[in-house]
Amino acid sequence: MSIASTTSETSSPDALVVNSVSHSFGDKRVLDDVSLTVPRGSFAVLLGLNGAGKSTLFALITRLYDNVSGEIRILGRDVRRTPGAALQRLGVVFQSRTLDSDLSLQQNLLYHAALHGLGRRDAKKRAQEALETVGLADRAHEKVRNLSGGQARRVEIARALLHRPSCLLLDEPTVGLDIGSRESVIKIVRDLVARQGLGVLWATHLIDEIAPDDCVVVLHKGQVLFTGQVPELLKAAGAANARDAFRILTGTQSEEDAA
Numbered sequence: 001m002s003i004a005s006t007t008s009e010t011s012s013p014d015a016l017v018v019n020s021v022s023h024s025f026g027d028k029r030v031l032d033d034v035s036l037t038v039p040r041g042s043f044a045v046l047l048g049l050n051g052a053g054k055s056t057l058f059a060l061i062t063r064l065y066d067n068v069s070g071e072i073r074i075l076g077r078d079v080r081r082t083p084g085a086a087l088q089r090l091g092v093v094f095q096s097r098t099l100d101s102d103l104s105l106q107q108n109l110l111y112h113a114a115l116h117g118l119g120r121r122d123a124k125k126r127a128q129e130a131l132e133t134v135g136l137a138d139r140a141h142e143k144v145r146n147l148s149g150g151q152a153r154r155v156e157i158a159r160a161l162l163h164r165p166s167c168l169l170l171d172e173p174t175v176g177l178d179i180g181s182r183e184s185v186i187k188i189v190r191d192l193v194a195r196q197g198l199g200v201l202w203a204t205h206l207i208d209e210i211a212p213d214d215c216v217v218v219l220h221k222g223q224v225l226f227t228g229q230v231p232e233l234l235k236a237a238g239a240a241n242a243r244d245a246f247r248i249l250t251g252t253q254s255e256e257d258a259a
């Protein structure tokens with residue numbers, strides 16, 4: 001990840017650019033001049049404790065809230081000026097579960113595809129492909145309520161891929177999952193980056209989800225404290241491992257601060 005942001009539209013724009021974005025709820029400033037860039041084909045980790053501002057940033061990127069300051073671009077398209085074109089290139093897995101448990105996996109996906117204006121036949125084909133990508137094609141006609149938490153997350157990833165986005169946002173996608181399910185979800189997303197060149201922004205408070213060559217953005221109390229790869233993080237903090245580096249940078253001490 002580069003700190004320098006691509007603010008103009010180019011022939012090969014970054015998957016996501018957030019440039020000098022701030023946000024307040026009333027008097028409370030929860031994001032303060034936040035900038036980050038996720039190039040295509042890269043896995044970027046937005047690392048922050050509860051309350052750091054990760055979900056608020058996601059709400060601004062997805063236009064749930066309006067960014068009144070700064071600039072957000074998806075594949076070069078400004079989300080405020082050209083929201084349709086920008087959001088068309090974005091897939092999102094939100095923190096809270098949003099599948100209909102009384103519908104089958106395929107029905108959940110077809111419903112979402114219809115919202116994106118996909119025709120029925122195309123939607124069925126894409127739904128099958130997306131379920132194959134997450135290893136659940138053989139469960140397409142089962143009800144979501146029969147799935148484990150990790151499997152349901154994988155369906156949400158499949159759903160986020162239906163309209164073939166170039167940028168994928170995932171907000172704490174592994175919370176509440178056991179170790180095996182977490183690993184499977186992370187692997188699916190890393191494979192999407194490696195094989196399909198998606199740019200991924202993965203928000204988490206779990207330091208052990210970071211791989212050495214990931215781009216890491218440390219967000220703390222609404223401010224970006226660090227942007228770069230793990231070796232630079234260790235160097236910047238003078239620490240032996242990422243957990244210690246995070247604690248030093250954020251001034252947090254206790255074990256439970258960053259799991």
Ligand SMILES: Nc1ncnc2c1ncn2[C@@H]1O[C@H](COP(=O)(O)OP(=O)(O)OP(=O)(O)O)[C@@H](O)[C@H]1O
Nearest residue numbers: 025028030048049050051052053054055056057172
């Ligand atoms: N709608 C809101 N109104 C007022 N304050 C809010 C609102 N949403 C979030 N906040 C506050 O903004 C700050 C950032 O919250 P946010 O949910 O973005 O953090 P987070 O990093 O996603 O943490 P978590 O994982 O716990 O959701 C917190 O102090 C939170 O209490």
